[in-house]
Amino acid sequence: MPAIVARPFAPSDAQTLSQHGLHPVLARIYAARGIGSPQQLEYDLKNLLPLSLLKNAQHMAVLLADAIAAGKRLLVIADYDSDGATACAVAVRALRACGAQVDYLVPNRFEYGYGLTPEIVQLAASARPDMLITVDNGIASVAGVAEANRLGMQVLVTDHHLPGDELPDAACIVNPNQPGCSFPSKNLAGVGVIFYVMLALRAEMRQRDAFAGKAEPNLGNLLDLVALGTVADVVKLDDLNRTLVSNGLKRMRAGKACAGIQALFKVAGRNERRASSWDLGFALGPRLNAAGRLEDMALGIECLLCDDPVRALELAQQLDTLNRERRAIEADMHNQALAALEQITVQDNYSLSLFDPDWHQGVIGILASRLKEKFHRPVIAFAQGNDGEIKGSGRSIAGLHLRDALDLVAKRHPEMIRKFGGHAMAAGLTIAEEDFARFETAFETVCAQLLTPALLTQTVETDGALETPEMSLELAQLLRTEVWGQAFPEPAFQGEFQVEQQRVVGEKHLKLRLKQSGRSFEAMLFFHADPLPERLRAVYRLDVNEYNGNTTLQLLLNHWEPL
Structure with a gap:
């Protein structure tokens, strides 16, 4: 049975916060989350970290402003989760407000997999863009960027995932986690990164007097999208992310969210005037994610780009239907996984790796998360891919950096993991189906070396x-x-x-x-x-x-x- 543990806090911090007018219980709660100063709770946009600290953001703004001035065609390459969808919507809305000719393309995860692959680049080329802009992906797309360069398309990469040993040869990369970036917050979601780039673009165009005689874009209008993507991507809510989310929630509560977000609240049976982080993470996010998990995230992006409330509601209802279907699929997979785990003593394992050829590729991430919560072990669930491959989605526990663990497996067993990437708590990978048993053993060995029994105690x-x-x-x-x-x-x-x-x-x-x-x-x-x-x-x-x-x-x- 899990042990009930009270979070420690510094009484002096709680007293300081209480003296500044916070409810005594709230002061104690915040102190237990590392808040020692009331300034950390002042979510004014004036307190955002400076653009100048985000490596290459201003250089990318120059490239974008040049492209807009030259009338070049821009194409945003999105990812198929909530972060990618909201990041795409932020990019398209902001670029259009700045006068750009811009469209978007989102890969179908079942046909093309993740990121800017050479295949996606070839598909993008049919639209004859001059410039590709990745959102929430691209930092690992070495081959894809090389293909775009070969075809004469300039590539700008905006991402937040951890880079591999080699960076793509893009014209510009903005990623707080890339080498040499001194941006204090390494926890921006993909939507937060592109929001910063759009702030830099507006500043660059303002300097060029590009808005003379017309209204300047109000990028604060996009904070509802930033908040949704940030919470739904489960990134760490540091001071900067809480500021972004707080201001996005304010827009929602004031009835100023975009039509798509208002429609998602409606189909979820939630009241936007009382919007909370819970709504974003557990009501809106899953409905948006359902499009990318089961079909095509273009449906979700269209909902977020739509300004017609009637059409937005139609799209949100389609997303809600997909989410109901996703729940049913997930429930079946969960029961199958529990039945399979009855054959082993889970407590003897440091990790769990599962594969079923009938599992849905778009739902294995949720399955891994549910099993991780139940058994308090790192879990990787695999589903059938293409051409003899299986694709895995993993979730980890505190104490095991999942991407680093996969990197260690890859170094010890060259060629076994064909592709991988992700974060400390979530990662994805591709292996050959015939290598599943070998991977299961290798991953268990690494987890046994990196974890202690105490870390496995829930x-x-x-x-x-x-x-x-x-x-x-x-x-x-x-x-x-x-x-x-x-x-x-x-x-x-x-x-x-x-x-x-x-x-x-x-x-x-x-x-x-x-x-x-x-x-x-x-x-x-x-x-x-x-x-x-x-x-x-x-x-x-x-x-x-x-x-x-x-x-x-x-x-x-x-x-x-x-x-």
Whole structure:
């Protein structure tokens, strides 16, 4: 059973934040997330890191401004996830606002795979562009950039993924993680990188007096897209990313989101006027991702580019239908994986590698994530690819940098991994189907060397206990407006309760009434229908329940254990 652990915090930091007017509980929560100064919570756009620190951003702006002035045709090469889709929408909207002739192309993951491949370049060439601009990809596209150069197309790479040993021979590369880049935030999503490049482009065009006699583009209008892509890509919410997300959420709550995002809120049954990070990560993001997972992300990009509310809603409804289909596929794959894992003792393994020829290539990433959460092991799930290949998508746990682990496997077993890339917590790779068993052994060996038994011990982190009077609707509403996400988790608390009432709702959820210190609380435990004991220790979140015009406090249980 996972151990419940309270996050440590510096009391002096909590006191400093509290003295500056923060709610005492919120001050403690922020202190536990490394916030020591109230300035870190001032999400004014004036506090954005300077453009000059992002290597090559200003040089790329010059190249783009020159291309726009010369009437050159630009083609954005997108990626097929939420980050890639929002980055593409930011690029296309901003470039068009600056007078560019621009279109986009997004690879179908099942035909072309990931990134700027030579095949995608050849497909792009049919549109006869003068310049290719990658968003959320390209840093590993050595062969693709070489092919574009051969065909006479200039390539600008914007990406945030970790580079390999060789950089592509592009005309310009903007990536905070490339060698020699001193940008303090290495956690920008792809959409954040292209947003910075567009800020640099506007500054360059302003310097050239290119907006004389006409309105200058307001790039702040794109922050709803930046926020969605940043949260959905699960990048670390450092100070800069929280500023971007906070301002994007403000636009949504003010009813100023683009038509596509408004439509996604509508089909998800969420209220944009009360938009939260949770909405972006768990309601909008999955619906947008569903297009790239099952069909073609062009559907998602069109939704984000659409300015007609009626058409945007039609596109969002199609995305919602795809997401329902994705859920059904994922549920079947999850059951198959659990059945396969019954044949082994998972606790004896440092990693899990699984392959089923019937699994859907677009859903293996979600499957790996679900299994990682359940078993607290690095997981790589594989599905059938083309020409005897299988494609894997992996998710990791704290303590194992997944891309580095794959790099170590590749160095020890040359030629086994045909392609790989990614981050510390998520990565993708391609191997021959016949090499699966060999890869499984090699990856397990590396994980066993890099991980310790302590790192494999699952814990549930909390922000400690709340006094009963602190468990209020006011605090729940306050927490809902803050920015939470990867490496800046939404607050959870622990407490001991008596179960007064419980009943199953929706066939698979428990609706509860819990009692603590003489006070009763309504609560929900989702995806659990078996009865709970009379007394329990629970980890919970404070939630705002809105029903029939009434707004009340509700506890959402994340974890429980009997007392």
